[in-house]
Amino acid sequence: MTAMSAAPAPSPVATLSADEARRIALRAQGLLGAPDRRGGVRAMLRHLGSVQLDTISVLARSHELVPYARLGAVGRPAVEAAYWSAGTTFEYWSHAACILPVEEWPLFAFRRRRYRERNNVWGQQVDEATYQGVLARLRADGPLTSTELGGAKKTADWWDWSDTKIAVERALAFGDVVCAERRGWKRVYALAEQAVPAELFHAEPTDEECLRTLVAQSGAALGVATRADLLDYHRLRPEQVDAVVADSGLVPVEVAGWGPAGSTAAAWADPAALAAAPRGRHRTTLLSPFDSLIWDRPRTERIFGMLHKLEAYTPRHKRVHGYFAMPLLAGGRLVGRVDPGREGRTLVARQVSLDAARHVEALATALREAAAWVGCDAVRVEALQDESLRPALEKLLDS
Numbered sequence: 001m002t003a004m005s006a007a008p009a010p011s012p013v014a015t016l017s018a019d020e021a022r023r024i025a026l027r028a029q030g031l032l033g034a035p036d037r038r039g040g041v042r043a044m045l046r047h048l049g050s051v052q053l054d055t056i057s058v059l060a061r062s063h064e065l066v067p068y069a070r071l072g073a074v075g076r077p078a079v080e081a082a083y084w085s086a087g088t089t090f091e092y093w094s095h096a097a098c099i100l101p102v103e104e105w106p107l108f109a110f111r112r113r114r115y116r117e118r119n120n121v122w123g124q125q126v127d128e129a130t131y132q133g134v135l136a137r138l139r140a141d142g143p144l145t146s147t148e149l150g151g152a153k154k155t156a157d158w159w160d161w162s163d164t165k166i167a168v169e170r171a172l173a174f175g176d177v178v179c180a181e182r183r184g185w186k187r188v189y190a191l192a193e194q195a196v197p198a199e200l201f202h203a204e205p206t207d208e209e210c211l212r213t214l215v216a217q218s219g220a221a222l223g224v225a226t227r228a229d230l231l232d233y234h235r236l237r238p239e240q241v242d243a244v245v246a247d248s249g250l251v252p253v254e255v256a257g258w259g260p261a262g263s264t265a266a267a268w269a270d271p272a273a274l275a276a277a278p279r280g281r282h283r284t285t286l287l288s289p290f291d292s293l294i295w296d297r298p299r300t301e302r303i304f305g306m307l308h309k310l311e312a313y314t315p316r317h318k319r320v321h322g323y324f325a326m327p328l329l330a331g332g333r334l335v336g337r338v339d340p341g342r343e344g345r346t347l348v349a350r351q352v353s354l355d356a357a358r359h360v361e362a363l364a365t366a367l368r369e370a371a372a373w374v375g376c377d378a379v380r381v382e383a384l385q386d387e388s389l390r391p392a393l394e395k396l397l398d399s
Contacts, residue, residue: 010252014274015264018257021224022303023278026332028223028270029293030070033280041067041074041082042101045089049217050098050234052290053091055185056312058324059340059347059374063099065288069329073373084181087195091179091187092172094234095295102180105196106203107217110210112175126166134167135176135191143190145183211236212244219250221292223273225299226258226265232296258302284362286326286338286370294327294334304334322351330362338367346378347371353385360389364396 016024026032030044044067045051054062064079083089089099092108100108137149150164161169168189171177178195181188193201205213218233219225225233230241250268258265287294289310294300301307308327311319322339329335336354340347347370354363367379379397384390 010246012252012254012266014251014269015254015256016224016267016269018255018303020277021255021258021267023332024223024269024273025293025303026223026282027278027280028221028273031283031285031293031329032278032332035071035283037071040071041079042088044070045082045099046101046103047221048292049104049214049221050094050100050292051083052095052292052295053097053099054290056324059286059326059342059370061185062288062290065286065326066291068370068373069283069285069287069291069293073369076374087180087197089180090196095232095292096235096290102196102200104217105200106205107210107214109175109204110207112173113207115170115173126163126170130163131167131170134164134171138177138189138191143181143188143195145186145188147186149189207240208244211240212248215241215245216248216250219248219268220270220272222270224253224255224267224269226255226267229296229299230268232299233292282330282332284330284365284369285328286340286366287329287334288326289324293329300334306334308334308337321353325351328354328359328363328366330359330366335359336363338363340370342374342376343380345376346380347374347376349379349381351383351385352381354389357386357389357392360392361396364393368397 023032030047036043051063051066056062059065060068060076063083064076067074067079083099088102090102090105091097091099093111094100134149138144146165146168149168150162168177172179172189175192177189178192179187179189180195214234214236215230218230222229222233227238227241227245230236230245231238245268249271251271251274253267253269254264255267256264258267289295289308294308297308306327308325311321311325312323321337325337325339327334327337335356336352336359338349339351341350342348347367349367352363354360371377371379381390381393384393
């Protein structure tokens, strides 16, 4: 990778209050103001830049919950079709394993080159004959799952991959193969040269060009962001962001309350986000823990004052808020948590907590709407942190 030197930090163009920054962040993430349903899920994905994928499915998988939070009750088949049809997307390593608009294929050339230079992925090695055999099979037979290629795992252990699976995942990281579709949650692999539009496949921007555009895109999706926020969005390294941020089109600002002990912190903002004050209707909704509004836990705590942790991998007896606790967004703030589940046509709120009694109506609204979206016609609340709220909540749920 060509060495890039960081430019000196310019003077801030504005000082934002913490409340202004919070509202800018909500609007940038599509959670403040009237939702733009004309472009649907694909337009949402292009704006966010990436949507994180995860195997956990409670109400729905996380990539389905992200458009639901922004657009309302988008049909789940429509969500899947928007993500995995017509060659408009691909999967790659961004914030984590993410689905990305295919227009971003050239922007990850810097990461594909780095994987090739290392010549391994996660320390896994595979012989060249197996690697070339996978490519030859895809060239001859078209898109295939790892099972169809010869098997994904040697044993039942999650990471005990077969040589074929290691080879195809290396090919994915290197950019020889792309996943542009899923069948029953299994990746369907295709040769990148056949699946990615030619003008995008053959584009080879420099590392600096890739990083500058990704930093600009991250800033637009975040609205206002610290250096750490920009690093986290696509998991870039400090020196990569430092080298390009001054030329990315983002402008330097200060945000009151974002620094240590409530001090002012340096940040970067999308100029469009500063052009007009955020206004409009707030979404009331449950958020996936992997939603890009809150996937960065330090940023979530800084903006919303909520220290949120995914407890799916925490032993049951040590969980505080539940297996897949979803923060409740209402009035532009995170005001509680719900750990949901489903039993037949009943949405079960296994564990619920609220910051204040005044948020009961918002909680009821979020539960009823989520239930209807996933095809449930009843809601049952099992554990309520403040049981004195139960009569009011159940009355609202039954209305």
